[in-house]
Amino acid sequence: MVSFYLVMRVTHERGIDYEAVDYATQDPRALFLSQTILGVLGAVMDEATDIVSSLYALAKHKADLTFKELFISGRTLGQEIMGPLINVLVLIFMAEALPMTILYLRDNNTLVYTFKYTLSLGVIQSLSSAIGIVLTVIFATLCSALFLRNKKAEVVEK
Template identity: 30%
Template sequence: MNVLVWLGVILLVLMIWVGGKSGARSFISLFFNFGVVFFTMFFMLDPNANPILITFIACIVIGCVSLFYINEVNSKTVMAFISTMITISILLFFIVLISKKLMIQGFGEEEEEAIAGMSLYIGVDFIKIGASVIIMSTIGAIMDVAISIATTMHEVFKHAPSLSKKELFKSGVSIGRDILGTDTNTLFFAFFGGYLALLIWFKDLHYSIGDIVNSKIFSSEMILILCAGLGIALVIPIASWINAYYLVRAREKLNKV
């Protein structure tokens, strides 16, 4: 416990040193978002609840905390929030459809020993729960790209206010291309870092490549990475267009005045 406390203190000091008040709010937001995730899990235990709707509401709250609480309410955070919610809405429909087709819900045979003494008849829809997990895992990466594009495009427009909507959109997409590769690789290596022990276990059990690929645990995590990658790729043009539209519209209104 002492190690966790000291690591938390070191993280807080570094975040305040680098980010000042924004860094302190970022640290506090970690606990707020943890609380949102905890209460989301609590409400999902209700058999009459809709996990998809609960997850979408949770994403809205997480978006407000991560964007508005940390960076305050301004045009950049509002545009990033709108872009994130539009992307999540599109991705949510796609993920539910994919989850039903691939049947990756539930537990894999590798987890049978851990759940041997537990009842699986808990009255919840594992398909929707699985889709909710994927959505909750992707929102962070999507928000990161959305705010990065919004901030950069506002800076570009600040120094070149005569740019047209098309030119601003191209600038946003160009920025997004550089972010796309790094964020996708981050998700990929986060999976292998978190499941390295599982991959070693696969090796000890002499799993073939086909067995590994068809394993429910491996497949569900790969679907998570691919869906997160789709979300990152999708939010780039959405955020670019929304920011370009807003900036040009704001300039036109200012010129009329």
């Protein structure tokens, strides 16, 4: 949500047209925000779960890992997961706009005009989602490494 807000603030919502949701009686910004959050939520939860469970298994298998080693392992794993997740979300958001894009192009609209009115929302959603996925790698890895390091310290003390 923070990444969505940052993207919207930086761009001052220029080039974003909410005509696709004109039929709705609710605020189009709120609908767009909720659509973006729901789109990225599954990917972020999947990514965080993969990182946390993998680091837990690694720490359980090799108990002498330092915080730095755990963090580097989590970051490496996150980088491997990040690319495919971003690609999937970009394709989902763009596929959603594809029927409307085809209609605009069939009506002899220019490519620039068509992009402005159909794909601009998908680009913003994709950018916000990509930022969220990248930040998830950092936070999930950091929290897991800290927790697992503290957990190892508790086990050693007992």
